[in-house]
Amino acid sequence: MDIKDKVAIVTGAASGIGQATAVMLAARGAKAVILADINADALNKTAAMVEENGAEAVKSVTDVSSIEALRAMLADTDARYGRLDILHNNAGLGEGHPDWPGITPERSAAIIDINLRGVILGTQLALDLMKKNGGGVIVNTSSGGAFVPLPPQAVYVATKAAVVHFTKSCAPLAESHGVRVNCVCPGLTETQMVQTSGGDRVAPWLKPMYDSVNLLSPEDIATAVLELISDDSKIAEIVSVENT
Numbered sequence: 001m002d003i004k005d006k007v008a009i010v011t012g013a014a015s016g017i018g019q020a021t022a023v024m025l026a027a028r029g030a031k032a033v034i035l036a037d038i039n040a041d042a043l044n045k046t047a048a049m050v051e052e053n054g055a056e057a058v059k060s061v062t063d064v065s066s067i068e069a070l071r072a073m074l075a076d077t078d079a080r081y082g083r084l085d086i087l088h089n090n091a092g093l094g095e096g097h098p099d100w101p102g103i104t105p106e107r108s109a110a111i112i113d114i115n116l117r118g119v120i121l122g123t124q125l126a127l128d129l130m131k132k133n134g135g136g137v138i139v140n141t142s143s144g145g146a147f148v149p150l151p152p153q154a155v156y157v158a159t160k161a162a163v164v165h166f167t168k169s170c171a172p173l174a175e176s177h178g179v180r181v182n183c184v185c186p187g188l189t190e191t192q193m194v195q196t197s198g199g200d201r202v203a204p205w206l207k208p209m210y211d212s213v214n215l216l217s218p219e220d221i222a223t224a225v226l227e228l229i230s231d232d233s234k235i236a237e238i239v240s241v242e243n244t
C-alpha cells in the first residue's frame with residue numbers, strides 16, 4: 001500500500017510506539033492520522049508532531065476496551081473521511097507494579113480488555129469501513145514476550161501470545177475483505193511502559209535485561225510497522241524486532 005493520502009488510526013498514540021508510528025505515517029504522506037488514546041493531554045503533543053509532518057491530526061479520546069468508544073471513533077472517521085485505510089492496534093497495558101500475581105483482579109481484567117479485546121474488536125469494527133474502499137491494512141502490536149514465559153507479566157504475555165494467534169487466524173480477511181492483518185513483536189523498547197514497570201522506576205525483574213541489551217527506540221518499531229503496511233505481500237506476518 002502506498003501510504004500517500006491514506007487515512008490511518010493509531011491506538012495508544014499519545015506516547016511511545018504509537019506516537020512514533022503516527023508521526024512516521026504523516027512523514028510518509030498520510031492524509032490524516034486519527035490519534036486514539038485515553039490520555040487526552042498527551043495527545044496534544046502527538047497531534048502537533050503529526051501536523052508538523054504534514055498530515056491532519058484528529059485527537060480521539062478513546063478507550064479501546066470499550067465497544068461503544070471504538071464504534072464512535074470509527075463512525076467519526078467515516079463521517080470525516082468516508083474511509084479507513086490503516087489501523088495500528090497498538091494501545092497496551094502491562095502488570096506494572098506490583099507484578100503478577102500481586103496485581104488486583106481489576107488490573108488483570110484491564111490488561112486483557114485493552115491488549116486482547118481491544119485488538120479483536122478494533123479489527124472487527126474496522127472491517128466494514130475498510131471494505132467500503134476496497135480494503136486496508138491492520139497491524140497489531142504484540143510483544144517478544146508472546147514467545148517466552150515471563151512469570152512477573154503472566155497476564156500481559158498471555159494476551160500478547162493471543163494477539164499473535166489471532167493475527168494468524170485473520171489471514172483469510174485478505175481474500176474476503178481486502179484487509180491484510182499483520183503483527184509486530186517488539187523487543188525491549190525505551191518507552192514509558194518500561195520506565196514505569198516498577199512504579200516510578202524500571203521493575204527489578206526487568207532491570208538486568210534493561211541494563212544489558214541495546215534498547216530499541218519507538219522509531220525502530222514504527223519502521224517495522226510501516227514496512228508491514230507498505231508491502232502488499234505481507235499477510236498474517238508476525239515480525240519480531242529484537243534487541244541486540
Ligand SMILES: NC(=O)c1ccc[n+]([C@@H]2O[C@H](COP(=O)([O-])OP(=O)(O)OC[C@H]3O[C@@H](n4cnc5c(N)ncnc54)[C@H](O)[C@@H]3O)[C@@H](O)[C@H]2O)c1
Nearest residue numbers: 012014015016017037038063064091092143188189191193
Ligand atoms: N516498550 C516495550 O518494551 C514493548 C515491548 C513489547 C511490546 N510493547 C507494546 O507496545 C505497545 C505500545 O506500548 P509502549 O511501549 O509504546 O508504551 P506507552 O506506555 O508509551 O504507550 C502505551 C499507550 O497506550 C495508551 N493506552 C493505555 N490504555 C489505553 C486504552 N484503554 N485505550 C487507549 N489507549 C490506551 C497509553 O495511554 C499510552 O499512551 C503496547 O501494546 C505494548 O504492550 C512494548
